[in-house]
Amino acid sequence: MDRLxxxxxxxxxxxxxxxxxxxHSDEEITLxxxxxxxxxxxxxxEPVPILIERRGRYSISAAVQIAMYKGTKRRLKAVAYLxxxxxxxxxxRIARVSYFQHTKVKSFYTREDAVEWLKSAxxxxxxxxxxxDRNTE
Numbered sequence: 001m002d003r004l005x006x007x008x009x010x011x012x013x014x015x016x017x018x019x020x021x022x023x024h025s026d027e028e029i030t031l032x033x034x035x036x037x038x039x040x041x042x043x044x045x046e047p048v049p050i051l052i053e054r055r056g057r058y059s060i061s062a063a064v065q066i067a068m069y070k071g072t073k074r075r076l077k078a079v080a081y082l083x084x085x086x087x088x089x090x091x092x093r094i095a096r097v098s099y100f101q102h103t104k105v106k107s108f109y110t111r112e113d114a115v116e117w118l119k120s121a122x123x124x125x126x127x128x129x130x131x132x133d134r135n136t137e
Contacts, residue, residue, distance in 0.1 A: 001040060001043060001129075004036060004037070004040045006033065006036060007025070008023065008024065008025035008027065008029065008033055008056075008058070009021060009022060009023050009024065009025065009033070009037070010022045010024070011037060011040055013127065014051075014115075016126035016127060016128075017049075017118070017119050017126065017127065018048065018049040018050060018051055018115070018118045018119065018122075018127070019041075019048055019049070019050040019051070019127075020050070020051045020053070021037075021050055021051070021052045021053070022053045022055060023052070023053070023054050023055065023056055023058055024055040024056050025056040025058045026056040026057050026058060027056075027058060028058060028059045028060070028061070029058050029059070029060045029064055030061075030064060031063060031064055031067055033064075034064065034067045034068060034071055035071075037071065038071035038072070038075070041071070041072065041075040041076070042075070043129040044075070044127055044128065044129060045128060045129070046077070046127070047074065047075055047076055047077040047103075048075070048076060048077055048127045049076075049077045049078040049079075049080070049118040049119075049122040049127075050076055050078070050079055050080070050118075051080045051081075051082060051111075051114050051115065051118060052079060052080070052081050052082070053081075053082040053111075054081075054082075054084065054088055054091070057087075065098055065099040066099070068099040068100075069098070069099040069100075069101070069102070072099070072100070072102075072103075073102040073103075076100070076102075076103045077103065077104075077122045078103055078104040078105075078106075078117075078118060078121065078122040079095070079100050079103055079104070079105045079106075080105075080106055080107075080108055080114035080115075080117055080118050081095070081105070081106070081107050081108065081114075082108055082109075082110075082111055082114050083107050083108065083109055088107075089107050092105065092107045104121075104122070
């Protein structure tokens, strides 16, 4: 599976080098939204770098943040956020110290800079689906 689309997000593999997650919802991200993303991440043999782009103004409860932490801590290598404004950068700081505290997180204001950071610093080989045995805790 190289693409996941829901009513709130799109997640896809780009150039075999990184994932691109676009959150296009203005609604709350709920616990029901997390398993599809974790299942998508589970297809990769190693942790992967990801670019996250916000297009909506969504909210995330503490319970969802805990589920995201558990679901991503062994699955992500690095997270690059594409920021639109100060509010986005504030949300990124919260993510960095909470549910993405286990990985490198960095803010960018251009897609080119974010992609360059992900490709040069965190990906030496193409990301590939394969066998896995991951614990979600």
